[in-house]
Every structure is written in C-alpha cells, then in structure tokens.
Amino acid sequence: MSYLQTKVLSHAQKVRSLYKKAARTLQSYYEPFDRAEFRYQAVLLRARFDENKNEVDVRKAKKLLLDGQKELLLKSHPQQIYFPLSPGGVAYERHFPTPDWILDTWHPFEKAQYPEYFALREIRKKEYIERWEKQYGKTEEEVAH
Known part of the structure; x- marks a missing residue:
C-alpha cells in the first residue's frame, strides 16, 4: 500500500504533487483527443506554477497551494486516467507476486x-x-x- 501517506510532506513536495495531479487531469481532458492541445495546456500550467515559484511569504505560498488544490478539485475529470497497475487502475492488485x-x-x-x-x-x-x-x-x- 505504497500510495498511503505515512509521513509529513513539505510545502515543496505538496506543490510538486499538485502539479503532477493537475498535469494528469489535463491529460485526462485533452490527450485522448488531441496530444498537441494537451502539450499546449501543459505548458500554460507550468507557466502558472513558475509565476509563483520564488514566493518567499509563507502565508501567501500556503494560500496559493490551497487555492490550487481547490481548483484541481473543481476541475477534476469525471473519468480520470490511471495507469493500469496504480490504485484505481484496471489491473491494480490483479496479480500477486509468487511467494x-x-x-x-x-x-x-x-x-x-x-x-x-x-x-x-x-x-x-x-x-x-x-x-x-x-x-x-x-x-x-x-x-x-
């Protein structure tokens, strides 16, 4: 169960996780239809993150993170793309390793x-x-x- 969080994450780790989840959400919306549009939207997403990467005010950085998480929740795809062996994927825990x-x-x-x-x-x-x-x-x- 490696997907369960067992330690406290730093702010930077939370931001990286938010970015990755946002990119996967974009992939769910665009990639099945138009890979070029997905790449364009991914570049715009990266630009939004890069605008605030040097923020030193902790309160503002935390608010940006919370706003980003809220936006991700509101814009989440109804049928998210998962890797087959990941939790939520079609082959998750299908084959157990042989003892x-x-x-x-x-x-x-x-x-x-x-x-x-x-x-x-x-x-x-x-x-x-x-x-x-x-x-x-x-x-x-x-x-x-």
Whole structure:
C-alpha cells in the first residue's frame, strides 16, 4: 500500500504533487483527443506554477497551494486516467507476486535448469537463517534437541 501517506510532506513536495495531479487531469481532458492541445495546456500550467515559484511569504505560498488544490478539485475529470497497475487502475492488485517458498517445491529436474541461481539461493537461505538465529535465537524445537 505504497500510495498511503505515512509521513509529513513539505510545502515543496505538496506543490510538486499538485502539479503532477493537475498535469494528469489535463491529460485526462485533452490527450485522448488531441496530444498537441494537451502539450499546449501543459505548458500554460507550468507557466502558472513558475509565476509563483520564488514566493518567499509563507502565508501567501500556503494560500496559493490551497487555492490550487481547490481548483484541481473543481476541475477534476469525471473519468480520470490511471495507469493500469496504480490504485484505481484496471489491473491494480490483479496479480500477486509468487511467494519465495514455492521454489522449494520444485522438482530437482526443474532446479537443474538453473544451477547457478539455486546454488546462490541456498547460500542466501543459510545466511538468512544465521541472521535470524543471531537476532532472535533458535526456535524451541532446535533448543530441545
């Protein structure tokens, strides 16, 4: 869930995020029909942001940001363009990554097709177990034996 905000964003980060969202909104309106018009509108959008990039008054900069966010909300596209694997996209969370332990169930003939990979994998597994035991200790079953 990398799309969830877990830290405080600086003003500059919020401005960059607003710019990117505004550009994607423009893309939703113009690009499916006319790429040249989208590029023209994107240049105008960038000019609007560049007008105020050197603003030093914190209150005015914050007001500009809030006004921009409000304008973005009012002008948002009803059917926003999303990348397929992004939240809201058609393929979001469609394919989950295969867990690593599945490779342990492979037949030896299958593993023989990738000898270097599985040799290195065995080394990494041993290193991981050693790190685990060093940090957390051995399991109760191993201690009992």
